[in-house]
Every structure is written in structure tokens, then in C-alpha cells.
Amino acid sequence: MTQYFTEEGSVQAVNDRMGPNINPRLAVVMAALVKHLHAFAKEVHLTQAEWDYGIDFLTKTGQICSAERQEFILLSDTLGFSMLVDAINNRRPEGATENTVFGPFHVDGVPVREMGANISLDGKGESCLFEGRVVDLAGNPIAGARVDVWSDNADGFYDVQQPSIQPQHNNRGVFITGADGRYSFVGIKPVSYPIPDDGPVGQMLGHLGRHPYRPAHMHYLVTADGFERLVTHTFVGGDKYLESDAVFGVKTTLIAPFNRVEGGATLWHSPFDFVLTPA
Numbered sequence: 456m457t458q459y460f461t462e463e464g465s466v467q468a469v470n471d472r473m474g475p476n477i478n479p480r481l482a483v484v485m486a487a488l489v490k491h492l493h494a495f496a497k498e499v500h501l502t503q504a505e506w507d508y509g510i511d512f513l514t515k516t517g518q519i520c521s522a523e524r525q526e527f528i529l530l531s532d533t534l535g536f537s538m539l540v541d542a543i544n545n546r547r548p549e550g551a552t553e554n555t556v557f558g559p560f561h562v563d564g565v566p567v568r569e570m571g572a573n574i575s576l577d578g579k580g581e582s583c584l585f586e587g588r589v590v591d592l593a594g595n596p597i598a599g600a601r602v603d604v605w606s607d608n609a610d611g612f613y614d615v616q617q618p619s620i621q622p623q624h625n626n627r628g629v630f631i632t633g634a635d636g637r638y639s640f641v642g643i644k645p646v647s648y649p650i651p652d653d654g655p656v657g658q659m660l661g662h663l664g665r666h667p668y669r670p671a672h673m674h675y676l677v678t679a680d681g682f683e684r685l686v687t688h689t690f691v692g693g694d695k696y697l698e699s700d701a702v703f704g705v706k707t708t709l710i711a712p713f714n715r716v717e718g719g720a721t722l723w724h725s726p727f728d729f730v731l732t733p734a
């Protein structure tokens with residue numbers, strides 16, 4: 456007998472409609488999504504006005520998206536969902552460097568630079584030498600590792616946010632390790648900055664009494680043949696936003712030393728080793 460939709464039987468009514476020959480993973484994911492979505496509405500007794508507001512919010516989130524702006528990723532990030540999916544998919548053994556959120560500001564096609572090169576092209580900010588080794592779990596150096604780095608400038612903006620102000624590829628570089636597994640480059644001591652907050656996600660944060668700031672960090676994408684891809688940051692210890700990162704990206708193991716250097720070629724020195732997990 457046909458089962459018409461009822462409040463009690465809502466999940467079954469929807470999930471029973473799935474055809475017999477659909478992708479089995481799709482069936483699992485969608486059945487759970489419907490189950491939890493309906494449970495959410497029932498738990499909070501969602502009003503019609505609230506759901507209309509939700510639809511309007513999602514519509515605005517889509518409408519502000521462009522080639523340069525991905526508001527849905529910001530939504531996922533600020534709800535802790537990006538970090539949750541990342542954690543589920545990157546469970547690593549003790550000693551391996553932890554992942555964190557990728558963020559929207561990575562750029563492909565950044566030039567490979569000489570080891571030790573200066574990536575700060577706008578001359579702003581406090582210079583910092585970043586250096587360390589890329590090693591395996593046993594501490595052996597990994598040769599040929601690709602260390603792709605990016606940070607904001609001293610004003611708290613990535614080059615892609617200010618294409619007519621900053622030089623292209625400002626505070627970005629790719630470095631390839633030699634036999635010793637070492638990398639080094641000169642950048643700036645990064646500064647904390649707000650994630651783009653002039654859209655619906657920024658409004659949501661405001662309504663929730665949350666600020667949009669990320670603690671200062673240097674981004675790394677480290678890849679090497681035979682090893683898991685590492686997407687991470689190093690965070691500047693002591694930053695006032697470490698415990699309230701708008702996107703929940705901070706992990707204790709990723710807080711790096713930033714040591715003041717007296718009379719050196721750079722003002723700061725930040726040593727950090729990356730430990731990769733076998734693929």
C-alpha cells in the first residue's frame with residue numbers, strides 16, 4: 456500500500472523513493488543526510504519563517520560566489536565542517552605532521568624558487584627566515600619534496616585579494632628539497648586577518664557573536680612521491696586569535712616558534728620540520 460508522507464514517517468517516505476540500481480555510496484550518503492536533516496527540523500521545531508530565512512541565506516550564499524569568491528567553503532569552514540571532514544580523512548600516526556584547513560587562497564602555477572629565496576615582493580612587513588626539513592616517520596630526509604607556501608602580506612591580505620595593489624605571487628613560492636630534505640625561504644612574520652566577512656557568512660558570524668579573524672599563519676602544501684599530501688599551516692605562537700580561529704584550524708602541534716633574531720639578516724626565525732606519512 457502506498458505510504459503517503461507523515462511527520463513521523465518523513466524519513467522513510469523520502470528514502471523509499473530511491474531507485475533500485477543507484478550508486479550504492481550515493482544511497483548511503485543521501486539516506487543519512489535525509490535522516491539527519493529531518494531530525495534537525497524536528498529537534499528545533501523549525502518554523503516556516505525560519506526555513507524561509509534559511510533558504511534566503513543559502514540563496515545569497517550562492518549568489519555571492521564567483522571565480523574569486525567561494526562563500527560555501529567559508530560557510531563550511533566557519534561551521535567547523537571543513538575541519539571535521541579533514542580530520543576524518545587524515546587520521547595520521549603519532550609524530551606525523553597534522554593537516555589543517557586548505558582555505559580559498561591557494562594558487563596553482565606559482566614559480567619554483569631557489570632555496571632560501573625571498574617570497575615577500577612588496578617589501579612590507581617583518582622579515583622572517585622559515586626553515587626546516589621534510590622527513591619520513593623515521594626522521595629520514597625526503598628528497599624531491601615540493602613545499603608550496605603562501606601567506607598574507609603585512610596588511611593582512613593575500614595577493615589575489617588585491618590584484619591591483621600587490622605584485623602577482625607576493626608571499627608565495629614553491630621550493631623543492633634536495634638530498635638533505637631541507638627547505639628554507641624568507642617571508643614575513645604573518646599577521647592575523649579577517650576572513651572575507653562582507654557576505655552572508657560574515658553576517659552569520661555577527662549574529663552569532665563571533666569575530667571573523669584567523670590567527671597569523673603560514674600555509675604549506677607539501678607533496679612527495681610515495682607520501683600522503685600534507686595540507687597545513689604553521690601558526691605564530693602568542694597570537695591573540697589562536698583560541699578563537701574563525702575556521703577552527705589551530706592544532707597545538709602546528710604552533711611554531713617565531714624567534715626574534717638580534718643583528719641577523721631577518722628579524723625573525725621560524726624553524727619547523729614536516730613529517731610525512733607513507734601513502
Ligand code: BEZ
Nearest residue numbers: 532557558559560650702
Ligand atoms: C585561509 O587561511 O587562507 C582561510 C581559511 C579558511 C577560510 C578563509 C581563509
Ligand code: FE
Nearest residue numbers: 558560672674
Ligand atoms: Fe590563510
